[in-house]
Amino acid sequence: MTEVWGLISGPVAHAVAYGFLLIGAFFFISGTLGVLRFPDIYTRLHAITKADTLGLGFIVLGLCLISGSARTSLLMIGVWVLVMASGATACQLLARYEQDDTDRERRDDR
């Protein structure tokens, strides 16, 4: 058991962890770029929810490797699951709100 633990918390694991952190940061940055550059609300929602969820997942993975503690890792994964679910719900809500808004405008135009 200790051998496995040593492997997980060794220098190789740290290098892998920093790799994960970098990948996570990349997804965050591209998601933010998407929010800033995309033309309408649906594409922006797509950018922010998907890219950020993935980015956060990679960062949590990297931090789990660095922390090397099962308790902390479980907590972080729990946080990630909550953020993912609330992100998905919020995305749905915003998209529906926008849809209702455009529907209303169309009806008003008629």
Add this chain to the structure above:
Amino acid sequence: MTADGFFDALLAMLIVSLACGALYSRSLYRAVVFFIALGLSLALVWARLSAPDLALAEAAIGAGLTGVLLLSALKHQAAEPLRPMRPSFQLLMAVLTGVTFLLVLTTVWSMPAGMAQVGQLALNSVNDSGVEHPITAVLLNFRAWDTLLELLVVVLALLGVRQLKLPNDRLPVAWPLLLAWSKLLAPLSLLLGVYLLWRGADAPGGAFQAGALIGSGLLMLKLVGLAPTTPWSHWGIRLLVLLGSFTFLLVAMATDVFGAGWLTYPPGWNKALILLIEVAATASIALSLAMLAGSDHRELNQ
């Protein structure tokens, strides 16, 4: 510059820009959204300043509850034009506040370093308070008077809101996905709230954070129409709102009459009394905050 310093500087810049957005944006809706984001970033600042109690409270109250309050107020607001004041007046105010800023800045920076004596005293006598966490000790033992008055402020705010005629409106029907998510999140907030309350004795957490968290869960259920109505006319609701202040006052009077003085707990009873008050206060704060932010006219004006 160290990595921490870099992060702090970045955070400070983010907060200044969010504050400018909240204060000077043209549309009111934008201002409210900026303000909510500002509250969340402030929670990060509290964490940086080693104040996790505050980070917890700010995330639930500053960002969550105040946001709901502002958004629902926005709904009732007619489109009042945002007429700015005359430029000359704005300039005058800018000069005045600038001068005040410089005065306060010099005062604050010339303050002696190190902790104030009161803080040191509180840290040194935590062991006599009945709880291990210094902030809970201050809130419920050393400065229990403040906390008692604060509970009364919460009750007063609710009574004040009740005196004014509330707009008569109907909440929109919630979407199924939101309903499902609320059903999952509300029990979780109750669980976390109880955990925070229990843990507040020896780690960050306590009655206010727990109350705010449970209150937010209740508020969410109210907003999607899942919670039972909490009409003010029902005696149980009134009792629950007043429970915290009543328990606190009873303990205070009992210690005054039978013990060493107003809110001076008898030795050995510390922990039990603090726990009793905290549980009652959590229930009251949770219900009061949820009713402050999410009650409609039928519930309050009966």
Add this chain to the structure above:
Amino acid sequence: MTDVQLFVGLGLLLWLLGLHAVMTHRHTIHRLIAINVSGSGVFLVMVSLASRGEGVDPVMQALVVTGLVVAVCATAFALRLGSARQQSHDEAESPS
């Protein structure tokens, strides 16, 4: 510049921005946002000062925890006052 000084400065800046906005805005909700921002500035100054020395000053932090709850209660009451004022305005303008 240490992080304490940085956050004291930031708190004072927030307080100042809020104060300026309270005086130059007319809309009730805008003013309430401004008051809340300047209140956050005050909290920030207090908490940064609390973490100056060795350890953290619990009295200051406890005061701010209390302050947060009082601030949200005051905001709720003030918002309700504002919308009640608006309602009576509307009723006075359009007698139905």
